[in-house]
Amino acid sequence: VTHGATSGYGYGVLGDYKTLNTYYYNGWYYLYDVTKPMNGVIETRDANNGTTQGGYSVDSNNAFTSSGQAADVDAHKYAGIVYDYYYNTHNRNSFDNAGSTIISTVHYSTNYNNAFWNGNQMVYGDGDGTTFIALSGALDVVAHELTHAVTERTAGLIYQDQSGALNESMSDVFGYFVEPNDYLMGEDVYTPGISGDALRSISDPTAYGQPDHMNDYYYTSSDNGGVHTNSGIPNKAAYNTIVSIGKTKAEKIYYRALTVYLTSSSDFSDARAALLSSTADLYGYGTEYTAVENAWDAVGVY
Ligand code: ASN
Ligand code: ZN
Ligand code: CA
Secondary structure (H helix, E strand, O other): OOEEEEEEEEEOOOOOEEEEEEEEEOOEEEOEEOOOOOOOOEEEEEOOOOOOOOEEOEEOOOEEOOHHHHHHHHHHHHHHHHHHHHHHHHOOOOOOOOOOOEEEEEEEOOOOOOEEEOOOOEEEEOOOOOOEOOHHHOHHHHHHHHHHHHHHHOOOOOOOHHHHHHHHHHHHHHHHHHOOOOOEEOOOOEOOOOOOOOOEEOOOHHHHOOOOOHHHOOOOOOHHHHHHHHOHHHHHHHHHHHHHHOHHHHHHHHHHHHHHHOOOOOOHHHHHHHHHHHHHHHHOOOHHHHHHHHHHHOOOOO
16 A cells, blocks of 8 residues: 555654654655544644644654654654543543544744643644753643643633633643653753753642642732642642542542533632532542542642
């Protein structure tokens, strides 16, 4: 045949070797993964330092090994890992639970120190090399961004004030659930010249300037009411829950709250109630329920 699914390889942002689900078509190999049980595919594109979606990321011999391809490699591989997490752990098929195509664009703009879900796809900057290296190089960042898509299609948490901070927190918490090797966010791509630091911590939000209690809620008109700051409060409650009952139960409770109970205008108090309802559904009114109560008591949310 002249086209079809292939297996390629490449090096990620941190220089690590990894295999890739690719597709051969008309003399080129594409970062185009048709192996998932989706209606669509997982595809990765290259903005080539522009600000459009860009064309497909391709290679002539299925070895995505050049330095300029590292961001492409990780965006593609990690989108697949996050897809697999939601499918295998929560029986969710893609961000919309309808198996829709997951698109990532890398090399967005120049020296761009951010990544985002734009309502249709994920977009990643290369970083400026000092504050960040290419942001797709962090699995927790990829999970954070794709979780924004899940939230948009489920709870729909409005990106302002407490509902916005909950939206941010869900992305950080699922970043942990997908990559549970530490409680830090973005450590793999943040400040390459400084070891051990990160963008945020869910175990100790105050280490990175975030509150971990309602007494320190930060009132501001910037950042949509401090959504990336006040997320520290629900993040700490999630951490408290995880250490008390374990990841396996906590992630089930969080997914159920996000997809069944939370609504677009939910505030922190509503989140506590949503998580308690989910806990009762899944585990009854025993130790797990008490753990969630204690987790939110500790951050001053009732
Ligand atoms: N990286 C940021 C985030 O996903 C971009 C934003 O502020 N929306 O939260
Ligand atoms: Zn976010
Ligand atoms: Ca991490």
